[in-house]
Amino acid sequence: MTAFPAEDMEMTRLLVVSDVAVSRQWYEEVLGAHVHSAYESACVLSLLGNWLLLVSGGGPTDDKPTVTMAPPADPDRVSAELIFRVRDCHGAYETLRARGAAFLTPPLDRGYEIRAFFRDPDGHLFEISELVT
Known part of the structure; x- marks a missing residue:
């Protein structure tokens, strides 16, 4: 039986976007992501x-067989977000x-943390959060 999770495993977050090239540019320029590989309909x-x-x-x-992949239809209805824990939220x-x-x-400032939210071009939600100690 294979161990799960195992040390040699990795996890990837998949986001469905309306325009891979536009999103790739935003993730590179705004978040500082690095392109590992790129294809016409996908970018790692x-x-x-x-x-x-x-x-x-x-x-x-x-x-x-029952799944359709699509960008968020309504950016104000969120089921997931990506959170960046930062030292200095401001x-x-x-x-x-x-x-x-x-x-x-x-x-x-919520007392226990300072946080702010932003979206990518398709409306995926991101948070920057600083713990207040």
Whole structure:
């Protein structure tokens, strides 16, 4: 029996985007991701030691016969987000904003953490968060 998880395994986050080239540019310029490989309908990025796979949408396939892959239909209805734990939320906010990130609000101090939210071109939600100690 194979161990799961095992040390030699990796996890990749997949995001469905409407335009792989536009998203690739945003992830490189705004988040500082590095392209590992790129194809017409997909792009594999390296970001903070993790893999991020950007793919164009599509209909069901033999191995997922009831699943349609699509970018978020409504960016205000979220079922997942990516969170960056940062040392300085205000500093990260200014850096990302200068690179083109569109934040929902400036960083808010919630007492135990300072956080701010922004979206990619397709509406996927991101958070920067600083623990207050």
